[in-house]
Amino acid sequence: MNSSIESSEDVGCSSERLARIKPVMQSYIDHNGFAGLSTMLARRGRVIHREHVGWQERESHTPLSADTIFRIYSMTKPIISVAFMMLYEEGRFQLVDPVAKYLPAFGKLRVLTGTTISAAQEVDLVRPITLRDLLTHTAGLTSNFLEDSPVSELYRRAHLASDADRSLEAMIAELARLPLAYQPGTKWHYSMSTDVLAHLIEVISGQPLQDFLQERLFAPLGMTATGFSVPVGEHHRIAAMYGHPDITTTTFSSIIEAWKRGFNERIDVETTYPATNRHSFARGGHGLFSTCRDYMRFAQMLLNRGTLDGVRILAPHVVDFMHMNHVPPPLLPYEIGGIQRSGYGFGLGSRVLLNVADSALPGSVGEFGWAGAAKTYYWVDPKEELVGILMAQYMVGFDFPEKDFQVLAYQALME
Secondary structure, eight states: OOOSOOOSGGGTBOHHHHTTHHHHHHHHHHHSOOSEEEEEEEETTEEEEEEEEEEEETTTTEEOOTTOBEEOGGGHHHHHHHHHHHHHTTTSOOTTSBGGGTOGGGGGOOEEESSSTTTOEEEOOSSOOBHHHHHTTOSSOOOTTOOSSHHHHHHHHTTTTTOTTSOHHHHHHHHTTSOBSSOTTSOOOOOTHHHHHHHHHHHHHSSOHHHHHIIIIIHHHTOTTOBSSOOGGGGGGBOOEEESSOTTTSOHHHHHHHHHTTOOEEEOOTTTSOSSOOSSOOOSSSOOEEOHHHHHHHHHHHHTTSEETTEEOSOHHHHHHHTSOOSOGGGOSOEETTEEOTTEEEOSSSEEESOHHHHTSOOOTTOEEEEETTTEEEEEETTTTEEEEEEOOEETOSSOHHHHHHHHHHHTBOO
16 A cells, blocks of 8 residues: 555545645644644545644644654554454454453453442343453443443552553453443443453463564554554654543543533643553553554555455455444444444444444445544545544544544545
C-alpha cells in the first residue's frame, strides 16, 4: 500500500468534496477545544486524503504531522483480537473452550448480585466463560469507569486500569480474584475482557505479548511506530493529551461533571499510559501507541481480507468470520455508559453495522471498526472498499468530529 496521496477521481471520489473535510476539522480546534486532528482516507487501496490540522502540542505550537504518535487507547482492542485469531486459525483452541482451560483461576469466579458492595452477594456461574465471550464482551466482566455494577468499584479499588507498573499477568491474576458483574452470555457489557485475551496470547503462544505482536503483526505489516512504548529518541513525536480527566482513574459520571464545568486542560497520562516502560507495561484493552499511517496499514489489511503488500496475516474466511455479528439480538443494541449504538451488532473484537438507517450515519451493512477514549477512530467499509482513520488526543470528548468525518467521507463518493 502506497502511503502517498493519489488521485481521488481515479477511485470514484470527488477531490472538491474531500476539500470540505479540513475546514470542518479546523472548526473543532477553533470552537470546541481540540488541540489538533489528523484524518486519513483510503479507497480501493489508494490513500486519497491525509490532513493534519492544529497542534501536536498546543503550548509550543508544534504542529501535527504524518509522524505524530498517538496513544490510541481502545483502538488497541481490534489489534489484540486479530492477534488472538491468528492463534485460532493455527488450531490452538476453539472459541467455545472455557477460559478456565487456559487460565484455571477463571474456573473459580462467581457473580456479584446487588447494587452496592455492602448489600451484594456472590452466586455461582450458570455456565463457564468461553473464549468467544471475551471477544464479544459478553463474559460478565466490566470496566473501572462504568458505574452500573458495584464490581466496577472493586476494579477501581484494585487499580486494575491505572497501575501501569503491574505486569499483564499480575493484572489478570488480580482481575480473576474479583467477581463478575453479570452472568456470562446474559448482557453485552464493555469490559476488560480484551486484557484477558492479551494474556491468553502470552499463555497460548509462550511469548510476551509485546514480542508476539512485533514478530507476527507489526513487523510483517510495516507498522514501524506501533508498540507499547516509544523509544526515548522519538518522544518528541508523541502528541500531548488534552480534554477531560484520565478515564483510567475516574468514572464516567465524574467526566460528565467535568465537561459540564467546562474542564479542558492538558492531561498528564504518563503514569497510567507510559511511553517509557518497556518491561512490564502491556495491555489488551488499551496501551498501544501508533500513527495514522500504521493504523491505516492494519485497517487496509482487514479490508483486504487478511493480506497487505503480499503478506498474509489472516485467512479471508477468518476475517469474514470476525466481522459477522456474534451477539444475540436480545442483547442489542449494545451501549457504553448508557449511550446506545443503534444499528450495530458486535463481532469478534469490533462493532459491525447491521442497519444503516438506525445508525444515523451513511455507511454500508458490514462496515466495522472501533474507537478510543482520546478521540481516535477507524472504520472499514468492505462494500465501498473504504477505510477512514481519525486521530486526536482529547480525553473523552462529548463532541464528535469522527461522525462529521464519516459523513464527509461518504458525501465525497461519486460511485
